[in-house]
Amino acid sequence: MFTQHLLLLAAAALPLITAAPAAQPSTTTGTHASQTNTSPRTTHTVVAGRPGLRFDPENIFADPGSIIEFHFLPANHTVVEASFDAPCQPKDATSFFAGFFPVARPADGSAVQSGEVFQIEVKDDKPIWFYCAQDKGRHCQSGMVGAVNQRVDSGKTLEVFRAKAAGVLGPAGVQAQVQGGWRGANPNPLGGF
Ligand SMILES: [Cu+2]
Known part of the structure; x- marks a missing residue:
């Protein structure tokens, strides 16, 4: 009886001991006030630029409150939020934009990634x-696109979005500044390798 009581106490204390730290707080204004809570968050790592002109994974399912953390491989990728109907343009003035991440490709072919990441909150x-809005090589039009929480039964799928992107004639668009997320030091330099 006494042992059982102790176990219950231990179980009750456990979440306090094992709670994961919250994601990095955003330095942008506005929408990230909820990050001051102490509940653990799931972080989904997405690597830009592997394999080839792709995000990996490119089809993400993530619960509200979770974090998508973009890592950037050579050469100079970015990530921008689009609307489904206009794949290579910012959705609106508030759409997230990570800025560009120039990363030199090592001569010996070893794996490297940017020392910075970009996080968004779902x-x-x-x-x-x-x-990806990199115009050298037309990354968006070449299929460097992705989705979080696509509805597979809606007709609005990643494959349809990619096909729309392939038909975009003009250059891809960016925002005037990094916004809509947090850009900072890479907390997981081997993430995605
Ligand atoms: Cu790219």
Whole structure:
């Protein structure tokens, strides 16, 4: 009886001991006040630029409150939020934009990634569409696009989005500044390798 009581106490204390630290707080204004809570968050790592002109994974399912953390491989990728109907342009003035991440490709072929990452918070269960806006090589039009929480039964799927992107004639668009997320030191330099 006494042992059982102790176990219950231990179990009750456990979440306090093992709670993971919250994601890095955003330095942008506005929407990240909820990050001051202490609940653990799931972080989904997405690598830009592997394999080839792709995000990996490019089709993410993430609960509201979780974090998508973008890592950047050579050569000079970015990530921007689009609308489903216009794949290579920012969705609107508030769409997230990570800025560019120039990373030199080592001569010996070893794996490297940017010393910085970009994090966004998944605020609800609505689909999020994104693309790489690097115009040298036309990354968006070449298929460097991705989705968070696509609805596979809606007709608005990643494959349809990619096909729309392939038909974009003009250059891909960016925002005037990094916004809509947190850009900072890479907390997991081997993430995605
Ligand atoms: Cu790219």
